[in-house]
Amino acid sequence: MLKLRGMSSQTTMTPEQSFFAVFCIEALADDLRITGDKIYKILTENSDILDNYILPYYDALHTQGKAYIVHEIKALMQKDGVL
Numbered sequence: 001m002l003k004l005r006g007m008s009s010q011t012t013m014t015p016e017q018s019f020f021a022v023f024c025i026e027a028l029a030d031d032l033r034i035t036g037d038k039i040y041k042i043l044t045e046n047s048d049i050l051d052n053y054i055l056p057y058y059d060a061l062h063t064q065g066k067a068y069i070v071h072e073i074k075a076l077m078q079k080d081g082v083l
Contacts, residue, residue, distance in 0.1 A: 017058050024054055031070050047080045
C-alpha cells in the first residue's frame, strides 16, 4: 500500500489506485492547462476529492474513459468551489 504526501493519514492505496490517481491528476492538469502540482493540491488540500471520490470509486471510475473521468471530477471541483 502507498500513501501520497498531503493525503489523510487514513488513506492508503494499491499500486493500481496510485497509478490511477496520477492519471486523474495529469488528465485534469492537461484539460485545465495548469500543473499537476496545482491539481494535486486542489484534490488533497483544498478539497477531499482524492480521498473521498477518486480512491473510493476507483473500481467504477477506472473502467470509464478519460473524458468522462475528467468531466466528473471537474463537476465535483465546481461543486466544492475549488474550480
